[in-house]
Amino acid sequence: MPLKIAFAASRAPVAQTARAALLARYGDVPMPEADVIVALGxxxxxxxxxxSTQGLPAPVYGMNRGTIGFLMNEYSESGLEARLEAAEEATLNPLSMTAWDRDGREHQALAINEVSLLRAGPQAAKLRITVDGRLRMEELVCDGALVATPAGSTAYNYSAHGPVLPIGSDVLALTAVAAFRPRRWRGALLPKMAKVRFDVQEFEKRPVMAEADSRSIRFVTSVEIQSEPSVEHRILFDPGHGLEERLISEQFT
Structure with a gap:
Protein backbone atom coordinates (compact mmCIF):
# COMPACT_ATOMS: atom_id res chain seq x y z
CA MET A 1 0.00 0.00 0.00
CA PRO A 2 1.50 3.38 -0.98
CA LEU A 3 2.35 5.87 1.73
CA LYS A 4 -0.23 8.52 2.47
CA ILE A 5 1.67 11.81 2.33
CA ALA A 6 0.58 15.28 3.44
CA PHE A 7 2.55 18.23 2.09
CA ALA A 8 3.07 21.55 3.88
CA ALA A 9 5.04 24.48 2.48
CA SER A 10 6.22 27.87 3.67
CA ARG A 11 4.97 31.00 1.92
CA ALA A 12 8.19 31.35 -0.04
CA PRO A 13 7.51 31.07 -3.80
CA VAL A 14 10.16 28.35 -4.22
CA ALA A 15 8.46 26.26 -1.52
CA GLN A 16 5.01 26.78 -3.02
CA THR A 17 6.29 25.79 -6.46
CA ALA A 18 7.83 22.63 -5.00
CA ARG A 19 4.59 21.74 -3.23
CA ALA A 20 2.61 22.06 -6.46
CA ALA A 21 5.06 19.79 -8.29
CA LEU A 22 4.98 17.15 -5.55
CA LEU A 23 1.20 17.24 -5.27
CA ALA A 24 0.90 16.58 -8.99
CA ARG A 25 3.23 13.62 -8.67
CA TYR A 26 2.27 12.01 -5.36
CA GLY A 27 -1.15 13.36 -4.44
CA ASP A 28 -2.03 14.66 -1.00
CA VAL A 29 -4.08 13.69 2.05
CA PRO A 30 -5.22 15.70 5.09
CA MET A 31 -2.56 15.77 7.80
CA PRO A 32 -4.59 13.74 10.35
CA GLU A 33 -4.78 10.90 7.79
CA ALA A 34 -1.14 10.98 6.71
CA ASP A 35 1.54 8.35 7.30
CA VAL A 36 4.19 11.05 6.78
CA ILE A 37 4.10 14.84 6.68
CA VAL A 38 6.55 16.45 4.24
CA ALA A 39 7.54 20.01 5.12
CA LEU A 40 8.96 22.25 2.37
CA GLY A 41 10.87 25.31 3.51
CA SER A 52 1.60 22.57 14.72
CA THR A 53 1.51 18.78 14.17
CA GLN A 54 2.73 17.59 17.57
CA GLY A 55 -0.68 16.06 18.32
CA LEU A 56 -0.64 13.97 15.14
CA PRO A 57 0.88 10.46 14.86
CA ALA A 58 2.76 11.05 11.59
CA PRO A 59 6.47 11.93 11.64
CA VAL A 60 7.75 14.95 9.69
CA TYR A 61 10.24 14.75 6.82
CA GLY A 62 11.65 18.08 5.67
CA MET A 63 13.02 19.03 2.26
CA ASN A 64 15.03 22.20 2.05
CA ARG A 65 13.42 25.06 0.19
CA GLY A 66 14.90 27.65 2.53
CA THR A 67 18.39 28.85 3.40
CA ILE A 68 20.44 26.69 5.78
CA GLY A 69 18.21 23.66 6.16
CA PHE A 70 19.98 22.03 9.11
CA LEU A 71 16.80 20.14 10.00
CA MET A 72 15.94 19.41 6.38
CA ASN A 73 16.86 16.85 3.73
CA GLU A 74 17.94 17.70 0.20
CA TYR A 75 15.12 18.55 -2.16
CA SER A 76 14.28 16.22 -5.00
CA GLU A 77 11.00 15.47 -6.73
CA SER A 78 11.95 11.92 -7.73
CA GLY A 79 12.02 8.83 -5.56
CA LEU A 80 10.27 10.43 -2.61
CA GLU A 81 8.36 7.34 -1.50
CA ALA A 82 11.54 5.24 -1.44
CA ARG A 83 13.33 7.94 0.55
CA LEU A 84 10.51 8.09 3.08
CA GLU A 85 10.51 4.31 3.46
CA ALA A 86 14.27 4.28 4.12
CA ALA A 87 14.38 7.36 6.37
CA GLU A 88 15.84 7.25 9.88
CA GLU A 89 13.79 8.66 12.74
CA ALA A 90 14.93 10.92 15.57
CA THR A 91 12.74 11.81 18.55
CA LEU A 92 13.07 15.25 20.11
CA ASN A 93 11.74 16.49 23.44
CA PRO A 94 11.12 20.24 23.56
CA LEU A 95 11.72 22.72 26.35
CA SER A 96 8.80 24.11 28.29
CA MET A 97 8.91 27.84 29.03
CA THR A 98 6.79 29.64 31.62
CA ALA A 99 7.31 33.39 31.63
CA TRP A 100 5.81 36.18 33.70
CA ASP A 101 5.64 39.74 32.39
CA ARG A 102 5.69 43.03 34.31
CA ASP A 103 1.89 43.02 34.51
CA GLY A 104 1.94 39.66 36.27
CA ARG A 105 0.58 37.72 33.29
CA GLU A 106 1.78 34.16 32.76
CA HIS A 107 2.80 32.91 29.31
CA GLN A 108 3.62 29.33 28.32
CA ALA A 109 5.30 27.98 25.20
CA LEU A 110 7.33 25.03 23.94
CA ALA A 111 10.70 25.32 22.20
CA ILE A 112 12.43 22.61 20.17
CA ASN A 113 15.69 24.54 19.76
CA GLU A 114 16.09 26.98 22.62
CA VAL A 115 14.53 29.46 25.01
CA SER A 116 16.40 32.75 25.02
CA LEU A 117 16.28 35.95 27.06
CA LEU A 118 17.49 39.08 25.30
CA ARG A 119 17.83 42.67 26.35
CA ALA A 120 15.09 44.83 24.84
CA GLY A 121 16.61 48.26 25.47
CA PRO A 122 19.90 50.16 25.30
CA GLN A 123 21.25 48.84 28.60
CA ALA A 124 22.56 45.38 29.37
CA ALA A 125 20.27 42.91 31.11
CA LYS A 126 20.85 41.84 34.70
CA LEU A 127 19.79 38.25 35.33
CA ARG A 128 19.74 36.12 38.47
CA ILE A 129 20.06 32.39 37.73
CA THR A 130 18.58 29.61 39.86
CA VAL A 131 18.89 25.90 39.01
CA ASP A 132 16.58 23.40 40.72
CA GLY A 133 15.73 25.95 43.38
CA ARG A 134 19.37 26.71 44.23
CA LEU A 135 20.80 30.14 43.48
CA ARG A 136 23.75 29.65 41.14
CA MET A 137 24.53 33.19 39.99
CA GLU A 138 23.46 36.32 41.81
CA GLU A 139 23.97 38.61 38.83
CA LEU A 140 24.81 38.03 35.17
CA VAL A 141 25.21 41.28 33.25
CA CYS A 142 24.83 40.47 29.58
CA ASP A 143 22.99 40.97 26.31
CA GLY A 144 21.08 37.81 27.13
CA ALA A 145 21.19 34.11 27.96
CA LEU A 146 19.65 30.95 26.57
CA VAL A 147 18.94 27.33 27.34
CA ALA A 148 19.35 25.00 24.35
CA THR A 149 18.47 21.38 23.63
CA PRO A 150 20.95 19.09 21.84
CA ALA A 151 18.94 19.53 18.62
CA GLY A 152 19.15 23.31 18.97
CA SER A 153 22.74 23.47 20.13
CA THR A 154 24.08 24.28 16.63
CA ALA A 155 21.62 27.14 16.15
CA TYR A 156 21.66 30.36 18.20
CA ASN A 157 23.54 28.58 21.00
CA TYR A 158 26.48 27.81 18.71
CA SER A 159 26.55 31.38 17.39
CA ALA A 160 26.80 32.55 21.01
CA HIS A 161 29.86 30.24 21.46
CA GLY A 162 27.90 27.61 23.34
CA PRO A 163 28.79 23.90 23.13
CA VAL A 164 27.49 21.48 20.53
CA LEU A 165 25.61 18.70 22.34
CA PRO A 166 25.38 15.16 20.94
CA ILE A 167 21.87 14.00 20.09
CA GLY A 168 20.65 11.67 22.81
CA SER A 169 22.78 13.30 25.50
CA ASP A 170 20.83 14.01 28.68
CA VAL A 171 22.13 17.55 29.03
CA LEU A 172 21.10 21.11 28.25
CA ALA A 173 23.35 24.05 27.42
CA LEU A 174 22.98 27.26 29.42
CA THR A 175 24.86 29.88 27.43
CA ALA A 176 25.47 33.58 28.02
CA VAL A 177 25.12 36.07 25.17
CA ALA A 178 27.87 38.71 25.29
CA ALA A 179 28.48 38.42 29.04
CA PHE A 180 29.91 41.59 30.61
CA ARG A 181 30.04 40.42 34.23
CA PRO A 182 31.38 37.82 34.92
CA ARG A 183 33.27 38.76 31.77
CA ARG A 184 34.57 35.33 30.80
CA TRP A 185 31.54 33.31 31.85
CA ARG A 186 30.25 31.35 28.84
CA GLY A 187 27.67 29.20 30.56
CA ALA A 188 27.14 25.71 31.94
CA LEU A 189 26.07 22.18 31.05
CA LEU A 190 23.04 21.04 33.03
CA PRO A 191 21.17 17.74 33.44
CA LYS A 192 18.31 17.37 30.98
CA MET A 193 15.68 17.47 33.72
CA ALA A 194 17.07 20.54 35.48
CA LYS A 195 14.70 23.45 36.05
CA VAL A 196 16.33 26.77 35.21
CA ARG A 197 14.89 30.06 36.44
CA PHE A 198 15.95 33.53 35.34
CA ASP A 199 14.84 36.54 37.39
CA VAL A 200 15.26 39.87 35.64
CA GLN A 201 16.78 42.54 37.86
CA GLU A 202 15.79 46.22 37.37
CA PHE A 203 13.29 45.09 34.73
CA GLU A 204 11.78 48.56 34.25
CA LYS A 205 15.17 50.15 33.60
CA ARG A 206 16.63 47.13 31.79
CA PRO A 207 13.76 45.50 29.84
CA VAL A 208 14.15 41.91 28.67
CA MET A 209 12.20 39.80 26.18
CA ALA A 210 11.94 36.02 26.12
CA GLU A 211 11.71 33.87 22.99
CA ALA A 212 10.73 30.22 22.58
CA ASP A 213 11.38 29.15 18.99
CA SER A 214 10.55 32.69 17.81
CA ARG A 215 7.47 33.17 20.00
CA SER A 216 8.28 36.41 21.81
CA ILE A 217 7.15 37.66 25.22
CA ARG A 218 8.08 41.25 26.00
CA PHE A 219 8.90 42.84 29.36
CA VAL A 220 9.44 39.57 31.24
CA THR A 221 10.31 39.59 34.94
CA SER A 222 10.90 35.85 35.45
CA VAL A 223 11.27 32.83 33.17
CA GLU A 224 11.33 29.14 34.09
CA ILE A 225 12.63 26.53 31.63
CA GLN A 226 12.74 22.74 31.77
CA SER A 227 12.53 19.74 29.44
CA GLU A 228 9.09 18.43 28.55
CA PRO A 229 9.49 14.65 28.15
CA SER A 230 5.74 14.13 27.71
CA VAL A 231 5.95 15.81 24.28
CA GLU A 232 7.78 14.00 21.49
CA HIS A 233 8.52 15.32 18.01
CA ARG A 234 9.35 12.66 15.41
CA ILE A 235 11.58 13.87 12.58
CA LEU A 236 12.91 11.86 9.61
CA PHE A 237 16.27 12.04 7.83
CA ASP A 238 17.83 10.30 4.86
CA PRO A 239 20.16 7.44 5.93
CA GLY A 240 23.59 8.70 6.92
CA HIS A 241 22.39 12.29 7.21
CA GLY A 242 20.63 12.23 10.57
CA LEU A 243 20.97 14.76 13.37
CA GLU A 244 23.89 12.98 15.02
CA GLU A 245 25.96 13.09 11.81
CA ARG A 246 24.95 16.71 11.17
CA LEU A 247 25.99 17.79 14.67
CA ILE A 248 29.40 16.17 14.25
CA SER A 249 29.91 17.56 10.74
CA GLU A 250 28.96 21.07 11.87
CA GLN A 251 31.98 21.13 14.17
CA PHE A 252 34.41 20.42 11.31
CA THR A 253 33.13 22.91 8.76
Whole structure:
Protein backbone atom coordinates (compact mmCIF):
# COMPACT_ATOMS: atom_id res chain seq x y z
CA MET A 1 0.00 0.00 0.00
CA PRO A 2 1.50 3.38 -0.98
CA LEU A 3 2.35 5.87 1.73
CA LYS A 4 -0.23 8.52 2.47
CA ILE A 5 1.67 11.81 2.33
CA ALA A 6 0.58 15.28 3.44
CA PHE A 7 2.55 18.23 2.09
CA ALA A 8 3.07 21.55 3.88
CA ALA A 9 5.04 24.48 2.48
CA SER A 10 6.22 27.87 3.67
CA ARG A 11 4.97 31.00 1.92
CA ALA A 12 8.19 31.35 -0.04
CA PRO A 13 7.51 31.07 -3.80
CA VAL A 14 10.16 28.35 -4.22
CA ALA A 15 8.46 26.26 -1.52
CA GLN A 16 5.01 26.78 -3.02
CA THR A 17 6.29 25.79 -6.46
CA ALA A 18 7.83 22.63 -5.00
CA ARG A 19 4.59 21.74 -3.23
CA ALA A 20 2.61 22.06 -6.46
CA ALA A 21 5.06 19.79 -8.29
CA LEU A 22 4.98 17.15 -5.55
CA LEU A 23 1.20 17.24 -5.27
CA ALA A 24 0.90 16.58 -8.99
CA ARG A 25 3.23 13.62 -8.67
CA TYR A 26 2.27 12.01 -5.36
CA GLY A 27 -1.15 13.36 -4.44
CA ASP A 28 -2.03 14.66 -1.00
CA VAL A 29 -4.08 13.69 2.05
CA PRO A 30 -5.22 15.70 5.09
CA MET A 31 -2.56 15.77 7.80
CA PRO A 32 -4.59 13.74 10.35
CA GLU A 33 -4.78 10.90 7.79
CA ALA A 34 -1.14 10.98 6.71
CA ASP A 35 1.54 8.35 7.30
CA VAL A 36 4.19 11.05 6.78
CA ILE A 37 4.10 14.84 6.68
CA VAL A 38 6.55 16.45 4.24
CA ALA A 39 7.54 20.01 5.12
CA LEU A 40 8.96 22.25 2.37
CA GLY A 41 10.87 25.31 3.51
CA UNK A 42 13.71 26.17 5.85
CA UNK A 43 14.50 25.39 9.46
CA UNK A 44 12.04 27.98 10.75
CA UNK A 45 9.22 26.37 8.83
CA UNK A 46 10.27 22.93 10.05
CA UNK A 47 10.02 24.11 13.66
CA UNK A 48 6.63 25.64 12.89
CA UNK A 49 5.44 22.37 11.33
CA UNK A 50 6.67 20.26 14.25
CA UNK A 51 4.84 22.51 16.70
CA SER A 52 1.60 22.57 14.72
CA THR A 53 1.51 18.78 14.17
CA GLN A 54 2.73 17.59 17.57
CA GLY A 55 -0.68 16.06 18.32
CA LEU A 56 -0.64 13.97 15.14
CA PRO A 57 0.88 10.46 14.86
CA ALA A 58 2.76 11.05 11.59
CA PRO A 59 6.47 11.93 11.64
CA VAL A 60 7.75 14.95 9.69
CA TYR A 61 10.24 14.75 6.82
CA GLY A 62 11.65 18.08 5.67
CA MET A 63 13.02 19.03 2.26
CA ASN A 64 15.03 22.20 2.05
CA ARG A 65 13.42 25.06 0.19
CA GLY A 66 14.90 27.65 2.53
CA THR A 67 18.39 28.85 3.40
CA ILE A 68 20.44 26.69 5.78
CA GLY A 69 18.21 23.66 6.16
CA PHE A 70 19.98 22.03 9.11
CA LEU A 71 16.80 20.14 10.00
CA MET A 72 15.94 19.41 6.38
CA ASN A 73 16.86 16.85 3.73
CA GLU A 74 17.94 17.70 0.20
CA TYR A 75 15.12 18.55 -2.16
CA SER A 76 14.28 16.22 -5.00
CA GLU A 77 11.00 15.47 -6.73
CA SER A 78 11.95 11.92 -7.73
CA GLY A 79 12.02 8.83 -5.56
CA LEU A 80 10.27 10.43 -2.61
CA GLU A 81 8.36 7.34 -1.50
CA ALA A 82 11.54 5.24 -1.44
CA ARG A 83 13.33 7.94 0.55
CA LEU A 84 10.51 8.09 3.08
CA GLU A 85 10.51 4.31 3.46
CA ALA A 86 14.27 4.28 4.12
CA ALA A 87 14.38 7.36 6.37
CA GLU A 88 15.84 7.25 9.88
CA GLU A 89 13.79 8.66 12.74
CA ALA A 90 14.93 10.92 15.57
CA THR A 91 12.74 11.81 18.55
CA LEU A 92 13.07 15.25 20.11
CA ASN A 93 11.74 16.49 23.44
CA PRO A 94 11.12 20.24 23.56
CA LEU A 95 11.72 22.72 26.35
CA SER A 96 8.80 24.11 28.29
CA MET A 97 8.91 27.84 29.03
CA THR A 98 6.79 29.64 31.62
CA ALA A 99 7.31 33.39 31.63
CA TRP A 100 5.81 36.18 33.70
CA ASP A 101 5.64 39.74 32.39
CA ARG A 102 5.69 43.03 34.31
CA ASP A 103 1.89 43.02 34.51
CA GLY A 104 1.94 39.66 36.27
CA ARG A 105 0.58 37.72 33.29
CA GLU A 106 1.78 34.16 32.76
CA HIS A 107 2.80 32.91 29.31
CA GLN A 108 3.62 29.33 28.32
CA ALA A 109 5.30 27.98 25.20
CA LEU A 110 7.33 25.03 23.94
CA ALA A 111 10.70 25.32 22.20
CA ILE A 112 12.43 22.61 20.17
CA ASN A 113 15.69 24.54 19.76
CA GLU A 114 16.09 26.98 22.62
CA VAL A 115 14.53 29.46 25.01
CA SER A 116 16.40 32.75 25.02
CA LEU A 117 16.28 35.95 27.06
CA LEU A 118 17.49 39.08 25.30
CA ARG A 119 17.83 42.67 26.35
CA ALA A 120 15.09 44.83 24.84
CA GLY A 121 16.61 48.26 25.47
CA PRO A 122 19.90 50.16 25.30
CA GLN A 123 21.25 48.84 28.60
CA ALA A 124 22.56 45.38 29.37
CA ALA A 125 20.27 42.91 31.11
CA LYS A 126 20.85 41.84 34.70
CA LEU A 127 19.79 38.25 35.33
CA ARG A 128 19.74 36.12 38.47
CA ILE A 129 20.06 32.39 37.73
CA THR A 130 18.58 29.61 39.86
CA VAL A 131 18.89 25.90 39.01
CA ASP A 132 16.58 23.40 40.72
CA GLY A 133 15.73 25.95 43.38
CA ARG A 134 19.37 26.71 44.23
CA LEU A 135 20.80 30.14 43.48
CA ARG A 136 23.75 29.65 41.14
CA MET A 137 24.53 33.19 39.99
CA GLU A 138 23.46 36.32 41.81
CA GLU A 139 23.97 38.61 38.83
CA LEU A 140 24.81 38.03 35.17
CA VAL A 141 25.21 41.28 33.25
CA CYS A 142 24.83 40.47 29.58
CA ASP A 143 22.99 40.97 26.31
CA GLY A 144 21.08 37.81 27.13
CA ALA A 145 21.19 34.11 27.96
CA LEU A 146 19.65 30.95 26.57
CA VAL A 147 18.94 27.33 27.34
CA ALA A 148 19.35 25.00 24.35
CA THR A 149 18.47 21.38 23.63
CA PRO A 150 20.95 19.09 21.84
CA ALA A 151 18.94 19.53 18.62
CA GLY A 152 19.15 23.31 18.97
CA SER A 153 22.74 23.47 20.13
CA THR A 154 24.08 24.28 16.63
CA ALA A 155 21.62 27.14 16.15
CA TYR A 156 21.66 30.36 18.20
CA ASN A 157 23.54 28.58 21.00
CA TYR A 158 26.48 27.81 18.71
CA SER A 159 26.55 31.38 17.39
CA ALA A 160 26.80 32.55 21.01
CA HIS A 161 29.86 30.24 21.46
CA GLY A 162 27.90 27.61 23.34
CA PRO A 163 28.79 23.90 23.13
CA VAL A 164 27.49 21.48 20.53
CA LEU A 165 25.61 18.70 22.34
CA PRO A 166 25.38 15.16 20.94
CA ILE A 167 21.87 14.00 20.09
CA GLY A 168 20.65 11.67 22.81
CA SER A 169 22.78 13.30 25.50
CA ASP A 170 20.83 14.01 28.68
CA VAL A 171 22.13 17.55 29.03
CA LEU A 172 21.10 21.11 28.25
CA ALA A 173 23.35 24.05 27.42
CA LEU A 174 22.98 27.26 29.42
CA THR A 175 24.86 29.88 27.43
CA ALA A 176 25.47 33.58 28.02
CA VAL A 177 25.12 36.07 25.17
CA ALA A 178 27.87 38.71 25.29
CA ALA A 179 28.48 38.42 29.04
CA PHE A 180 29.91 41.59 30.61
CA ARG A 181 30.04 40.42 34.23
CA PRO A 182 31.38 37.82 34.92
CA ARG A 183 33.27 38.76 31.77
CA ARG A 184 34.57 35.33 30.80
CA TRP A 185 31.54 33.31 31.85
CA ARG A 186 30.25 31.35 28.84
CA GLY A 187 27.67 29.20 30.56
CA ALA A 188 27.14 25.71 31.94
CA LEU A 189 26.07 22.18 31.05
CA LEU A 190 23.04 21.04 33.03
CA PRO A 191 21.17 17.74 33.44
CA LYS A 192 18.31 17.37 30.98
CA MET A 193 15.68 17.47 33.72
CA ALA A 194 17.07 20.54 35.48
CA LYS A 195 14.70 23.45 36.05
CA VAL A 196 16.33 26.77 35.21
CA ARG A 197 14.89 30.06 36.44
CA PHE A 198 15.95 33.53 35.34
CA ASP A 199 14.84 36.54 37.39
CA VAL A 200 15.26 39.87 35.64
CA GLN A 201 16.78 42.54 37.86
CA GLU A 202 15.79 46.22 37.37
CA PHE A 203 13.29 45.09 34.73
CA GLU A 204 11.78 48.56 34.25
CA LYS A 205 15.17 50.15 33.60
CA ARG A 206 16.63 47.13 31.79
CA PRO A 207 13.76 45.50 29.84
CA VAL A 208 14.15 41.91 28.67
CA MET A 209 12.20 39.80 26.18
CA ALA A 210 11.94 36.02 26.12
CA GLU A 211 11.71 33.87 22.99
CA ALA A 212 10.73 30.22 22.58
CA ASP A 213 11.38 29.15 18.99
CA SER A 214 10.55 32.69 17.81
CA ARG A 215 7.47 33.17 20.00
CA SER A 216 8.28 36.41 21.81
CA ILE A 217 7.15 37.66 25.22
CA ARG A 218 8.08 41.25 26.00
CA PHE A 219 8.90 42.84 29.36
CA VAL A 220 9.44 39.57 31.24
CA THR A 221 10.31 39.59 34.94
CA SER A 222 10.90 35.85 35.45
CA VAL A 223 11.27 32.83 33.17
CA GLU A 224 11.33 29.14 34.09
CA ILE A 225 12.63 26.53 31.63
CA GLN A 226 12.74 22.74 31.77
CA SER A 227 12.53 19.74 29.44
CA GLU A 228 9.09 18.43 28.55
CA PRO A 229 9.49 14.65 28.15
CA SER A 230 5.74 14.13 27.71
CA VAL A 231 5.95 15.81 24.28
CA GLU A 232 7.78 14.00 21.49
CA HIS A 233 8.52 15.32 18.01
CA ARG A 234 9.35 12.66 15.41
CA ILE A 235 11.58 13.87 12.58
CA LEU A 236 12.91 11.86 9.61
CA PHE A 237 16.27 12.04 7.83
CA ASP A 238 17.83 10.30 4.86
CA PRO A 239 20.16 7.44 5.93
CA GLY A 240 23.59 8.70 6.92
CA HIS A 241 22.39 12.29 7.21
CA GLY A 242 20.63 12.23 10.57
CA LEU A 243 20.97 14.76 13.37
CA GLU A 244 23.89 12.98 15.02
CA GLU A 245 25.96 13.09 11.81
CA ARG A 246 24.95 16.71 11.17
CA LEU A 247 25.99 17.79 14.67
CA ILE A 248 29.40 16.17 14.25
CA SER A 249 29.91 17.56 10.74
CA GLU A 250 28.96 21.07 11.87
CA GLN A 251 31.98 21.13 14.17
CA PHE A 252 34.41 20.42 11.31
CA THR A 253 33.13 22.91 8.76
Missing amino acids: GDGFMLQTLH
